[in-house]
Each structure stands twice: as structure tokens, then as C-alpha cells.
Amino acid sequence: MADLLSDDEIDAQLGSDWERDGDEIVRVYEFDDYLDGVAFAASVGEVAEEEFHHPEITIRYQEVEVRLTSHEEGGITDKDLRLADLFDDEL
Numbered sequence: 011m012a013d014l015l016s017d018d019e020i021d022a023q024l025g026s027d028w029e030r031d032g033d034e035i036v037r038v039y040e041f042d043d044y045l046d047g048v049a050f051a052a053s054v055g056e057v058a059e060e061e062f063h064h065p066e067i068t069i070r071y072q073e074v075e076v077r078l079t080s081h082e083e084g085g086i087t088d089k090d091l092r093l094a095d096l097f098d099d100e101l
């Protein structure tokens with residue numbers, strides 16, 4: 011089980027395009043076309059399954075919102091920060 015990160019650790023390590031929202035980190039990715047967002051969400055799902063750490067993904071017109079938290083730990087851990095970087099690499 012991973013350790014929960016402190017506020018300072020999260021602030022220091024969170025990617026610049028991500029935000030903290032309580033016990034979650036969140037990024038809204040923007041796309042010109044709806045289906046580009048759908049394809050991105052599918053690639054995020056593939057990575058999540060490979061890493062067995064799963065985000066909440068919301069697909070909207072021209073944007074995809076991705077939220078991460080570590081449910082078992084009850085907050086934000088290194089797993090969340092690592093997955094955020096991996097998702098960004100899917101762009």
C-alpha cells in the first residue's frame with residue numbers, strides 16, 4: 011500500500027497542467043474533435059489497466075476530464091502522480 015502524500019509533496023510534484031481537488035488530482039484535456047477525445051480516453055484506459063490504477067474519465071464535447079485518487083489509501087499517492095504523467099504522454 012502506498013503512502014499518502016503531504017500537501018507540500020503534492021504541490022511540489024504535481025504536473026503544471028494538473029490541479030488538486032481535495033483527495034483527487036484533475037486535468038481537463040481539450041480536443042478539437044469529439045472523437046479525438048474519445049480516442050484519448052481509450053488510451054488512458056489502456057494505461058490505467060496496464061498499471062491497474064484507474065481514473066474517473068468524463069468525456070464531453072471537445073474535452074476529457076480525468077480524475078485520479080488512490081481509493082484504497084483514501085487520498086493522493088505516488089501512483090496518482092505517476093499515472094498523471096503517463097496519461098500526459100498519451101497526448
Ligand SMILES: C[C@H](O)[C@H](O)[C@H]1CNC2=NC(N)=NC(=O)C2=N1
Pocket residue numbers: 062063064065078079080081082083
Ligand atoms: C481492489 C482494488 O480495487 C484494486 O487493487 C485497485 C484497482 N484500481 C484502483 N484504482 C484507483 N484509482 N485506486 C485504487 O485504490 C485501485 N485499486
